[in-house]
Amino acid sequence: MNTILQKANLWIKFPSSIEEIREAQRLGQQVYSFPSAIGDMDCTHVRIPKPSEFGDEYINRKGFASIDVQATCDAQDKFTSVDVQWPGSTHESRIWKRSNICAVLRCNTQRALLLADEGYGIEPCLMTPYQNPNTPEETRYNNLLKKERVCIERCFGQLKQRFSILQYKARLKLENIPKLIVCCVVLHNIAKTLCDPDFDLEELQPNDVNNYIEGNENDDIRRSGMRRREKVLLSILFFNKICKVS
Template identity: 45%
Template sequence: MYYVAPNIPFPLVCDIGPSFEKNRATKTYKIRREGDDDNFKQLYRFSRENVGFLARTFLPNYEETRGEAFQNMQKMKCFLRYVGDPGFQVGVGEDLGLHQTTVCKTVWQTCRAIVEKSHGWIKKYEFPYCIGALDCTHVLIKRPHHFADEFVNRKGLTSFNVQATCNGREMFTSVECRWPGSVHDARIWRNSAIREILSDNNSDAVMLADEAYPIAPWLMTPFKNPSSAEQRSYNIMHTRERVIIERVFGQAKQRFPILQSKIRISTERVPQMVVACFVLHNVAKIMNDEDFTLPEELLQPNYVQFNGGVDDGNSICHRGQRRRDAIAMHIKNQL
């Protein structure tokens, strides 16, 4: 291009750089790969049909159509590949033909979309008839920059201590994922929303918990050092029923291995990642998407003599003990 200056007999050529078209960067796209039917579920933790259902259910209807835009099905597959990898964004990008930054952005957007609809998939108990089980599990995380010591659990590992309840259909009914690994299970329970719901209900509904929790009329724990036939029968029945929460934790961790290795994202984002995985566990149950193989120890209850339990002499504890005695006698009479 050039400009003609006045009173100059010839054009004055002014170089203002190459044209925009010549300098425009050319977009390049990696080859995006699809899983074969033979290994699709192994890669994405759901059948192909159910991954499509997840994309339609949790992700917005709007999809970008310009160029090689990332579609909802691909976004969901990216998230599922990440939680099943477990958790290496660079590796997921190589597998799917994506840049690491695209994987990071897509995983977090999809995670938030799932959590935003979690109320429709993790439903609290419908009293008065539901009986469930309660427990905590540790989810490992990378060492936080702030308050790192609070996240060190009794095994010396950094983690979140996640409390959850489940029902007889092996589905989560509540999740508390905001406590660092050093916090005891009983403290999480005392401050949980599900405890408030149980303590305020006027029904006979109860939940089952292990010896780490204080007994209450709405929370049944094992007998400490059972000394009678009815107490021993109660402990056996209690263990057989309570093991369901261990099974549910195991199923979720088998489907999403990120939960059993280490979640390598910023600490403040870990709770949403955990909740998203628990939501998708419930979806898998509703869709009858087959579970992954569980470790043998989670398939059968382990009957032991419990030495825990809390008896601090207060009225709630005594009421819980009286109710446990009545339940134990009922169980013995049924045998």
């Protein structure tokens, strides 16, 4: 396990430099309709035995003990980041705000963004659904966002089918479970790079959806995100109109 962990930074890499972000945007435009999108983000739960110490913190909203794993993936179905330090009761919005990738994207000058579900708060670098779509265009935006977020769902599904210990219950010492998860993610990315046919799996694992959105610590971030979402919506509608004309 330790040998694989030593290679984690080589196989799980989130774009951070200007050049890396631009390349991720270029690859993203081959898959995503959202301008400047570099991938998807979501959380999934890995079931564990309830710890004897601070056990209640690990009980998630579905009533079982788990590690709440946040991950991002790119257009090639490879994980670009994974955060495995949070107990199951932690809200995904909190995980995001305290993650390294949040700091990277909030400071990026390339306007890169991730696609996420309604469990996250809207930000200029994070596109989320309209809570109550009022127009056909907003409904269309939500449907497109849901469709293009299938990459992260597929990655989680493949990961858990390949490594069934993540799908059922990881019966290890608590301190070893995050290491196990990271190792599985590394092996997933290696297999995708080598085009392992065993990863061409169709069945997806249902991911947890939480309709409660934790309030942003800075309302300006949320308002800026809403303004950018409107611009993204207009860009999508304009692009689709051009395609129909041509």
